[in-house]
Amino acid sequence: xxxxxxxxxxxxxxxxxxxxxxxxxxxxxxxxxxxxxxxxxxxxxxxxxxxxxxxxxxxxxxxxxxxxxxxxxxxxxxxxxxxxxxxxxxxxxxxxxxxxxxxxxxxxxxxxxxxxxxxxxxxxxxxxxxxxxxxxxxxxxxxxxxxxxxxxxxxxxxxxxxxxxxxxxxxxxxxxxxxxxxxxxxxxxxxxxxxxxxxxxxxxxxxxxxxxxxxxxxxxxxxxxxxxxxxxxxxxxxxxxxxxxxxxxxxxxxxxxxxxxxxxxxxxxxxxxxxxxxxxxxxxxxxxxx
Amino acid sequence: xxxxxxxxxxxxxxxxxxxxxxxxxxxxxxxxxxxxxxxxxxxxxxxxxxxxxxxxxxxxxxxxxxxxxxxxxxxxxxxxxxxxxxxxxxxxxxxxxxxxxxxxxxxxxxxxxxxxxxxxxxxxxxxxxxxxxxxxxxxxxxxxxxxxxxxxxxxxxxxxxxxxxxxxxxxxxxxxxxxxxxxxxxxxxxxxxxxxxxxxxxxxxxxxxxxxxxxxxxxxxxxxxxxxxxxxxxxxxxxxxxxxxxxxxxxxxxxxxxxxxxxxxxxxxxxxxxxxxxxxxxxxxxxxxxxxxxxxxxxxxxxxxxxxxxxxxxxxxxxxxxxxxxxxxxxxxxxxxxxxxxxxxxxxxxxxxxxxxxxxxxxxxxxxxxxxxxxxxxxxxxxxxxxxxxxxxxxxxxxxxxxxxxxxxxxxxxxxxxxxxxxxxxxxxxxxxxxxxxxxxxxxxxxxxxxxxxxxxxxxxxxxxxxxxxxxxxxxxxxxxxxxxxxxxxxxxxxxxxxxxxxxxxxxxxxxxxxxxxxxxxxxxxxxxxxxxxxxxxxxxxxxxxxxxxxxxxxxxxxxxxxxxxxxxxxxxxxxxxxxxxxxxxxxxxxxxxxxxxxxxxxxxxxxxxxxxxxxxxxxxxxxxxxxxxxxxxxxxxxxx
Numbered sequence: 001x002x003x004x005x006x007x008x009x010x011x012x013x014x015x016x017x018x019x020x021x022x023x024x025x026x027x028x029x030x031x032x033x034x035x036x037x038x039x040x041x042x043x044x045x046x047x048x049x050x051x052x053x054x055x056x057x058x059x060x061x062x063x064x065x066x067x068x069x070x071x072x073x074x075x076x077x078x079x080x081x082x083x084x085x086x087x088x089x090x091x092x093x094x095x096x097x098x099x100x101x102x103x104x105x106x107x108x109x110x111x112x113x114x115x116x117x118x119x120x121x122x123x124x125x126x127x128x129x130x131x132x133x134x135x136x137x138x139x140x141x142x143x144x145x146x147x148x149x150x151x152x153x154x155x156x157x158x159x160x161x162x163x164x165x166x167x168x169x170x171x172x173x174x175x176x177x178x179x180x181x182x183x184x185x186x187x188x189x190x191x192x193x194x195x196x197x198x199x200x201x202x203x204x205x206x207x208x209x210x211x212x213x214x215x216x217x218x219x220x221x222x223x224x225x226x227x228x229x230x231x232x233x234x235x236x237x238x239x240x241x242x243x244x245x246x247x248x249x250x251x252x253x254x255x256x257x258x259x260x261x262x263x264x265x266x267x268x269x270x271x272x273x274x275x276x277x278x279x280x281x282x283x284x285x286x287x288x289x290x
Numbered sequence: 291x292x293x294x295x296x297x298x299x300x301x302x303x304x305x306x307x308x309x310x311x312x313x314x315x316x317x318x319x320x321x322x323x324x325x326x327x328x329x330x331x332x333x334x335x336x337x338x339x340x341x342x343x344x345x346x347x348x349x350x351x352x353x354x355x356x357x358x359x360x361x362x363x364x365x366x367x368x369x370x371x372x373x374x375x376x377x378x379x380x381x382x383x384x385x386x387x388x389x390x391x392x393x394x395x396x397x398x399x400x401x402x403x404x405x406x407x408x409x410x411x412x413x414x415x416x417x418x419x420x421x422x423x424x425x426x427x428x429x430x431x432x433x434x435x436x437x438x439x440x441x442x443x444x445x446x447x448x449x450x451x452x453x454x455x456x457x458x459x460x461x462x463x464x465x466x467x468x469x470x471x472x473x474x475x476x477x478x479x480x481x482x483x484x485x486x487x488x489x490x491x492x493x494x495x496x497x498x499x500x501x502x503x504x505x506x507x508x509x510x511x512x513x514x515x516x517x518x519x520x521x522x523x524x525x526x527x528x529x530x531x532x533x534x535x536x537x538x539x540x541x542x543x544x545x546x547x548x549x550x551x552x553x554x555x556x557x558x559x560x561x562x563x564x565x566x567x568x569x570x571x572x573x574x575x576x577x578x579x580x581x582x583x584x585x586x587x588x589x590x591x592x593x594x595x596x597x598x599x600x601x602x603x604x605x606x607x608x609x610x611x612x613x614x615x616x617x618x619x620x621x622x623x624x625x626x627x628x629x630x631x632x633x634x635x636x637x638x639x640x641x642x643x644x645x646x647x648x649x650x651x652x653x654x655x656x657x658x659x660x661x662x663x664x665x666x667x668x669x670x671x672x673x674x675x676x677x678x679x680x681x682x683x684x685x686x687x688x689x690x691x692x693x694x695x696x697x698x699x700x701x702x703x704x705x706x707x708x709x710x711x712x713x714x715x716x717x718x719x720x721x722x723x724x725x726x727x728x729x730x731x732x733x734x735x736x737x738x739x740x741x742x743x744x745x746x747x748x749x750x751x752x753x754x755x756x757x758x759x760x761x762x763x764x765x766x767x768x769x770x771x772x773x774x775x776x777x778x779x780x781x782x783x784x785x786x787x788x789x790x791x792x793x794x795x796x797x798x799x800x801x802x803x804x805x806x807x808x809x810x811x812x813x814x815x816x817x818x819x820x821x822x823x824x825x826x827x828x829x830x831x832x833x834x835x836x837x838x839x840x841x842x843x844x845x846x847x848x849x850x851x852x853x854x855x856x857x858x859x860x861x862x863x864x865x866x867x868x869x870x871x872x873x874x875x876x877x878x879x880x881x882x883x884x885x886x887x888x889x890x891x892x893x894x895x896x897x898x899x900x901x902x903x904x905x906x907x908x909x910x911x912x913x914x915x916x917x918x919x920x921x922x923x924x925x926x927x928x929x930x931x
Contacts, residue, residue, distance in 0.1 A: 031419050082616055088419065089365045090615055093558065096551055097612035104605025108598055221426075221547075228423055259441075263434040266427035273412055273424050 001134030003250060009140040011239075011246035012147035016202035017223035018230060018238040019154065020195040025232045026171040027191030028080055030091045034099030035199055036220015041102050042068040042200035043207040043216070044110050047117055055122040065200050072196030076189040099217070106214055115212040123208060139209040146201060154194075154235055167191055171233065222262065225269035231279025241280055244268060327472070331465035339464050341580060346471035347533050348572035350478045352556040353565065354525035357482070359554070360563035361491065362518035363498025368409060368425035369553045371432035372402055372523050374545035376530025378436050381449035381540035391454035391461075395531045402527025403520050410519030429547060436542035448541030451534050467536060474532060475569070478525065482565050485521070492775055494518055496768055498563075555611045561621025570622050578610070579603045674739075675701040675835055675867045676722070676758070681736035683717050691717040691731060693891040699835065704861055704868045706878040706899065709888035715871045716763060718888075719839050722869075723760040724750040740835065759833035763840040766824035769813030773804050776812050776823055777830060789832060796864060797826045800856055818849045825853075829860070835867045842874040850874060854881045879903045 017035060024032045032038075046064040053059050079098065083091040118125060118139075127135045158164040170184040199220075207216055226245045230237025248268045252260035272279065331339055351373060358364045376398040383389040383397060405428070412424045440446055453462040461467060485491045493514045534540045552575055560571020582603050586596075618625050676699035683692040692714040699705045707715050717731065722738055722745065738745040740758050754760070768776050777797075798805060801822045807815065812823055821841060828836060838857070842850040858881045861868055872878035879885055879899045887895040887908065895908065902908045 031422075079612070079616065086619065087363070089359075089422070090619065092365075092419065092422070093554060094612055094615050096554070097608045097615060100548075100551065100608030101605050101612065102608075104601045104603070104608060107601035108605065112597060112601075224423070225427075228420075232419075257438075259434060259437055263430045266430040270424060270427045270431075273420065273427075277412075277420055 001131050003254065005130070005134050005136050005140075006254075007243065007246045007250045008144060009136070010250060011242040012140075012143040013202055013206055013219065014223045014226045014246055015147045015238050015242035016143075016150065016198055016205070017220055018226040018242055019150065019235060020199045020202075021224060021227035022230070022232060022235050022238055023154075023191050023195035023198070025227070027167065027188040027195075028076070028091075029088060030080060030083075030095065031224075031232075032095045032195070033092060033221070033224075034095040034102060035195075035223070036217035037099040037102040037106075038068070038071070038196050039199040039203035039206070039220050040106060040212075040214070040217045041071070041203075042196070043117065043203035043212055044106055046200075046204050046207075047110065047115055047120065047212060050117065050120040054120060057121040057123060060121060061204060064204060065197050068200030069193040069197040072192040072194070073189045075196070076192035077185075080192070081185055081188075103214060103217065112214060117204070117208045117212050121208065125209065137209070139205065143205045143209070146205060150198060150201065151235065151239060158235070163187070163190065218262070222265045225265040225272075228269060229272045229279055231281040234279060234281035237279055237281030331468045336464065339468060341577060343464065343467055343471050343536065345573045345576045346468075346475040347529060347536060348553075348556065348576050349475045349569040350529040350532070351526055351553055352560070352568040352572040353478045353482050354522045354529065355553050356557050356563065356565070356568040357485070357494070357522040357525070358518055359557050360568070361486070361498060362494040362515060364515060364518055365419070365422035366409075366425045366519075366522070367422050367547075367550055367554075368428035368432075369526060370545040370547065370549035371425075371429040372405060372526040373530035373533065373549065374432050374436055374542070375401055375405055376527030377534035377540045377545070378432075378439065378449075379527065380531045380534040381451060382439060384451060385443065385445075385449055391456060391535065395528065398531035399524045399528040402530075403524035405527070406519040406521075406523025407516065409523070410516040429550065433542055433545060436545070440542060448539050448543075451538050451540060453538075454535050461535070471532070471536070478529075479565060479569065481525075482568075486565075489778075490514060490517055492778060495563075495775070551611075552607075555607065557621075558611060558619075559614050559621055561623030562619075564621065564623045567621050567623040574622065575607075578607065582606060674698040675741055676869060677737075677739040678718070678722065679737050679739070681718065681721060681738060682734045683714070683721050683731055684734050685731045690891050692721065694736070695888070695891070695893055696736075697886050697893075699867060699869050701834075701867050702861070702865065703883045704858065704870060704881055706870045706872055706875070706882035706885040707888065708872055708875045708878060708885055711873065712890070713888040714891040715873075715888055716839055717891075719760065719837055719869070719871050721746070722753075723758065723837055724748055724753045754831060757832070757834035758837060759828045759831045759835070760837040761821075761824045761828045761839060761841070763843055767812045767815070767820050767827070769811065772809055773812055773815070773823055774808040776827055777804070790830075793829055793832060793864070796860065797829060800860065801826050817844050818846075818853070821845065821853060825856075829864070833866065835869065837869050837871070839871050840873060841870065842872060842877055847877075850877050851880075854878070857881060875908075876903075 017039065020035050020039075021032060024030060024035075042064055045067055046060055049063050049067075050057075050060045075098070079094050080091060083094055123139070125137045125139045127137050128141070129135050158168055167187050167190065170187045203216075206219065210216070226238060226241045229245060230239070230241030245265045245268050249261060249264040252264040330342065334342070351369070355366065355369055358366050379398040379401045380394045383394045389397075409425055409428050412421060440448065453460050455461070461470060486495075497511060497514055537544075556571035556575045557568055558571070559574055560569070561567030583599060586599050586602070614621060676697075678695060678697045681692055681695045682690060684690050695714070695718060697705070697707065697718075707718060709715050720731075721733055722740075724745065733746050736746075740753075740756060743756065745753055745756075745758070748756075803819055804823055804826055807819065812820065815823060825838075836857075841853055841857075845853070854877050857868060857870070860866055870878050870882060875885075875887075879902055882899040885896065885899050885902050886893055887902070895902070897905075
C-alpha cells in the first residue's frame with residue numbers, strides 16, 4: 001500500500017513538471033533544460049514573499065505564481081524569440097545557460113543555507129493513516145489533487161478557450177497562423193508563462209514537503225523523461241507517463257538500489273526511445289519536426 | 291596558451307610560405323616559438339604550469355566535442371559520461387589487473403568508441419533533441435555505474451592512480467607532463483585538421499548544414515552520423531584516461547552534468563566548427579574560474595564571503611555562455627576576426643591581397659562515349675526513363691496537391707512541366723525525388739517508375755544514387771562550404787574514371803565561374819552562380835535523369851536564357867534526360883521537346899513543345915502573350931468544354 005502511495009505522490013510532482021515541458025515544447029519547439037532551476041527559483045521567490053508576508057500562504061502562493069508566469073513571458077521575449085531561425089540546439093543551450101545563471105544567483109541572493117518553506121508558511125504537514133500499511137501526508141494529498149486539477153484545467157483551456165485553440169493552431173503550423181494575421185509570438189509567450197507558472201506550483205509544493213536548497217533543481221531534469229515518454233507534444237500523455245516513471249523509480253529504490261533513484265527515469269526514457277520514440281500519445285511525425 | 295601561440299604562428303608560416311617569400315623571417319619566429327614552448331615549464335610558476343596542463347587536456351576533449359557539435363551538427367549531452375568512461379576504464383584496469391598505461395589508454399579509447407557506437411545507434415532513427423536526450427540518459431547511467439563500482443569496492447573516495455610508467459621512464463613531474471600533454475593536444479589538433487579534409491569530414495559539414503540536401507546528393511546519413519559519434523567518443527575517452535593519470539585520481543563526483551556543460555561552452559565560446567576555436571574555448575573556460583578566484587582574492591573580500599566565489603563563477607559562466615549564444619554564435623574566433631577587420635580598416639596601409647586564380651585550359655568538351663549520340667532526340671514513348679502514372683499527392687490527407695497525374699519522360703529528352711504557382715509542379719518533383727515525407731504530404735495513389743524501378747517510398751539518397759538527381763528550387767547549395775567543397779562532397783562512387791573525367795571537364799568548360807570562385811563560400815555566390823553550382827553538383831552524380839526545379843526563379847531573363855541553352859548543350863554532350871519544372875513557360879518551351887501543363891494539380895494540356903509554343907491558348911494563358919479579350923473568353927469556354 002505504502003508503495004503505491006509513494007508512486008502516486010512522486011507521479012504527481014513529475015506530472016506537474018512534465019506539463020511545463022510539454023507546454024513549452026508545443027509552443028516553441030524548445031526543450032527547456034532550465035525547468036528545474038526555474039521551479040527552484042519560484043520556490044525561492046515564494047520564500048522571500050513569505051518572509052515579507054509570514055503565515056499568509058493564501059497571498060504568498062498566488063503572488064508567486066503570478067511572478068513566475070511573468071518571468072516565463074519575459075524569458076520567451078528576451079532569450080527564446082531572438083533564437084528563432086537558429087539551430088534548435090542553440091535555443092536549448094540558451095536555457096542551459098539560463099539554468100546555470102539561476103543556480104549561481106540563487107546562492108548569491110538566498111545563501112547556500114537550507115530553508116524550510118513549510119515553517120514560514122505555517123503549514124502543518126500531518127500524516128493520515130489510509131490503511132494499515134499506508135500513510136500519506138496532507139501536502140502529498142495536496143500535490144495529487146493540485147496535479148489532477150491542473151491537468152483538468154489545462155485540458156479545458158485548450159479545448160474551450162479561444163487562446164487555447166489559437167495555441168494549438170500555433171503549435172501545429174505557426175506560419176499558417178501568421179498568414180492569417182495572428183502574432184504567434186504572443187501565444188508562445190503565454191505558453192511560456194503558463195509553463196513557468198506550473199513549474200512554480202510544483203516548486204512550492206515540492207519544497208514545502210521537502211527542503212528548499214540548491215539541489216532541488218535536479219528533479220526538474222528527472223521529470224524530463226516523463227514529458228518525452230508521454231510524447232513531447234502531448235499533455236494527456238504526461239499523466240500515464242508520470243505514473244510509469246514514478247513506478248519504475250520507486251521500484252528501483254525499494255527493491256534494487258537507492259542509488260538508482262536518478263537513473264531509473266532515464267532507463268525508462270531509453271526504453272521509450274528504442275520502442276516508441278514519439279511517446280505514448282505522440283505521433284511519429286513529431287520526430288521529423290525536431 | 292604558449293602552445294596556441296606557437297601553433298598559430300606555425301600555421302601562418304605554413305600558409306604564407308606558399309604565397310609569398312619571407313620564409314626566413316617566419317622561420318625564425320617559428321623557432322623562437324618552439325624554444326619558448328620548450329622552455330615554458332621552466333619559466334612559469336607551478337600554478338600556471340598546472341593551468342597550462344589542464345588546458346591542454348581540456349582542448350583534446352573540446353576538439354572531440356567539436357567534431358559532433360561543430361561539424362556533424364549532432365547534439366551530445368553525454369560528454370562528461372564519456373570522459374568518465376575513459377577515466378574509469380583506466381581506474382578499474384589498474385585496480386583489477388594493475389595494467390600499464392600503454393594498455394589502459396588504448397583500452398579507454400576503445401571503450402569510448404564502443405559507447406559512442408551504442409549511443410550513436412539511436413541516430414539511425416532519432417534526430418535533434420531526441421538524440422540529445424538519449425545522450426543525457428548515458429550521463430546518468432555512467433555516473434551510476436561508476437558510483438556502484440566505487441561503493442562495491444570500498445573506494446568511496448575514489449580510485450588512486452599511480453604515476454604511469456613507460457619502461458624505465460616514470461611520468462611524475464608536472465613539467466614532463468606538460469610536454470606529454472602538449473604533444474597529445476597537438477596530435478589531436480593535427481588529427482582534427484586532417485579529419486576535416488577527408489570525405490567523411492566534408493560529409494559531416496554537409497550533414498550539419500542540411501540533412502535533406504545532403505541525402506539528395508547521395509550522402510549516407512546514418513553511417514556518417516555513427517562515425518561522428520564513434521570518433522568523437524573515442525577521442526573524449528582518451529582525454530578522460532589522460533586526465534585520470536594526470537590527476538592521480540578517479541572519482542565519480544568529477545563527472546557531473548556541469549562538466550558536460552563546460553565542454554559544450556568551450557565549443558560555443560571558442561566558435562563552433564573551428565579547430566582553433568575549440569582550443570581557445572578550452573583555454574578560456576578553464577582559465578576563467580582561476581581568473582575570478584584571483585580577482586576575488588586581490589579584492590580583499592572578507593573570508594566569510596569566500597563561499598560565494600563558486601556561485602559567482604557559476605553565474606558568470608552561464609552569462610558568458612548565454613551571451614555568446616545570443617550575440618556571437620561564431621564564438622571568440624569570429625569575434626577576433628571581426629575586431630581584427632575593424633582594426634585593419636583603421637590602418638592606412640591595409641592592402642588587398644590578390645588571389646591567385648588557378649589557370650585551366652578551356653577547350654571544348656571531348657566526348658569519350660560514342661554511344662551518347664544515340665540519345666539526342668525523344669522518340670518512342672514505349673520505353674520511358676521516367677514514367678509517372680496516376681500520381682496523387684495529398685496534404686494532411688485532405689487537400690489534393692496533385693491529382694491523377696501521368697507524365698512520361700523518354701530517355702534523352704527534355705520534358706517541361708509547366709503551370710502557374712501552386713499548380714502542383716514542385717510537389718510532383720518532390721514526390722519523384724523522395725522529399726515528400728518531410729512535409730505533411732503523402733502519395734496516396736499512383737506509381738513513379740524510374741528505369742523500370744518503382745521509386746515511391748525510397749529515401750531521397752537512394753533515389754539520387756539510382757540516377758535521378760534533383761536541382762532544388764531553394765536551399766540548393768551548402769552555404770557554409772566553399773564552392774570547391776560543395777563539389778567535392780558529391781560521392782565519387784557512381785561514375786567510372788573516364789566518365790568522371792568527362793564530367794569534370796564539362797563542368798570546367800561550362801561553368802568557368804565556379805573555377806574562379808572555388809575558394810569562396812557558396813553562401814556568398816549570386817543567384818546565377820548558385821544555380822550553376824547546384825547544376826554542377828548534380829552533374830557530378832552522373833545523373834541519367836536531371837530534375838530541375840524552377841531554374842528561372844529570381845534570375846534575370848538573359849541569364850535564364852543562357853542557362854536553358856546550357857541545359858540543352860549538356861543534354862547533348864552528356865546524354866542527359868531532363869525534366870524541367872518551370873513557371874517561365876516560354877524559356878522552358880524553347881529547349882523542351884515535349885511539355886505538360888498543370889493547373890491546380892491536374893493535367894490540362896500536353897504536346898510537343900513546338901506545337902504548344904504556337905498554340906494561341908497556351909500563349910495567352912501561360913506565356914503572357916497579350917491577346918484580345920474575346921479570344922480570352924473563347925479560350926475559357928474551350929477549356930470548360
